[in-house]
Amino acid sequence: MIKFHSFLSSVFLDICVKCGVCRDSCHVYLETGDLGKSPVYRLRVMQNIVKGKSITEDFEFLNIYECTLCGRCMEVCPFGISTIDFWEYLRGYVYSLGRNPENLNLITNSLQEFKNPYSMMAESRFDWIDYLGLENPPVSKKANIIYFVGCTPAFKGVCQEIAYASSLLLNKLNLNWSFLGNDEWCCGAPWIMAGSEEKAVEHAKHNVKLIEDLNANEVVTTCPSCYRMLKWKYPSLLGRKLGFKVLHITELIVEHINNLKPQSLINSTVTYHDPCELGRLGGIIRKPRLILKKFSKSFIELPTHGLSSECCGGGGLLQAVDNEVRVKVSQKRVKQALNIGAKILVTSCPSCKMTLRDGVSALESDLEVLDLTEFLIKTLNL
Ligand code: SF4
Ligand code: SF4
Known part of the structure; x- marks a missing residue:
């Protein structure tokens, strides 16, 4: 069964006239020329599922994940159909059947065991601080601002410079800030992308408790997935308002731009x-x-x-x-x-x-x- 989160979504599904405008702006379709990987085909699959027809072929299950969840199809749809919600529903459906692609299991197993998608030990989450020589890092301190680093800047070599640069900027602006430390878990976005909201809820509960225990007023992220998760998805997953405001670092920089002189x-x-x-x-x-x-x-x-x-x-x-x-x-x-x-x-x-x-x-x-x-x-x- 497809689990709709709102009545509007099911209405939207009926509105789609299969005009193909979304297909022509989808980079996966444009790159592969494969109609099975296009949004309009996926919508048809979804309508069939809602009518009670199951999908059985491996390639059909796989095609549901041949999408970057970029939302371009939603932007161009003349009827304003929120396609991106459908892609999430479909992934939830596939995940509930246990038919998600095998490679995705590497990620979900890692999230399950290590609380990050990269199979890295929690103790190494802040190793980049030593590699890059960040001096006097504030960790798990009560502070006005928490910098939620996220897994990719923490663990991926090419992105650790982002965490380092952001820390230098927060210091330069003389802000009262802290990292969460090794207890930070993945924001949970990969669980949603894989198809499990239930698992994402565990991550939301864990991270929100850590942040609220530190009495932070604001959380800043450098990763847009973390930003959207904390800002919009966490309140919806937890069914309550959070005790802090969420900013992407670009917003924080603009707030203080007059204090930064090139x-x-x-x-x-x-x-x-x-x-x-x-x-x-x-x-x-x-x-x-x-x-x-x-x-x-x-x-x-x-x-x-x-x-x-x-x-x-x-x-x-x-x-x-x-x-x-x-x-x-x-x-x-x-x-x-x-x-x-x-x-x-x-x-x-x-x-x-x-x-x-x-x-x-x-x-x-x-x-x-x-x-x-x-x-x-x-x-x-x-
Ligand atoms: S552009 Fe909108 S109406 Fe047209 S096929 Fe895509 S989702 Fe359906
Ligand atoms: S969200 Fe997916 S289907 Fe839509 S344009 Fe992006 S890649 Fe294509």
């Missing part, structure tokens, strides 16, 4: 890739641009940006089911940046950074990919 403006042409979860799905589009325009001499937009931005290819756990498509999509985005003459491609998401870097490597390009926090500490000489 030591040197970046001369190279800079462009910005909107992470789907921060821009289209998170509503933060203007703020990163405000920062980049203040700290660079030449800022230029990618051909698609803001609400209609194309995905980097890295969301929705696509890497686990079809890394080839992920890297192809990423190369397309990197080529767009190269074609407009950009030398630095900035984004505000650890997962986008990793994916775009993979695209750059596949193209053997010298385009520099930076998170906005890394870009900022360069201009501030931190």
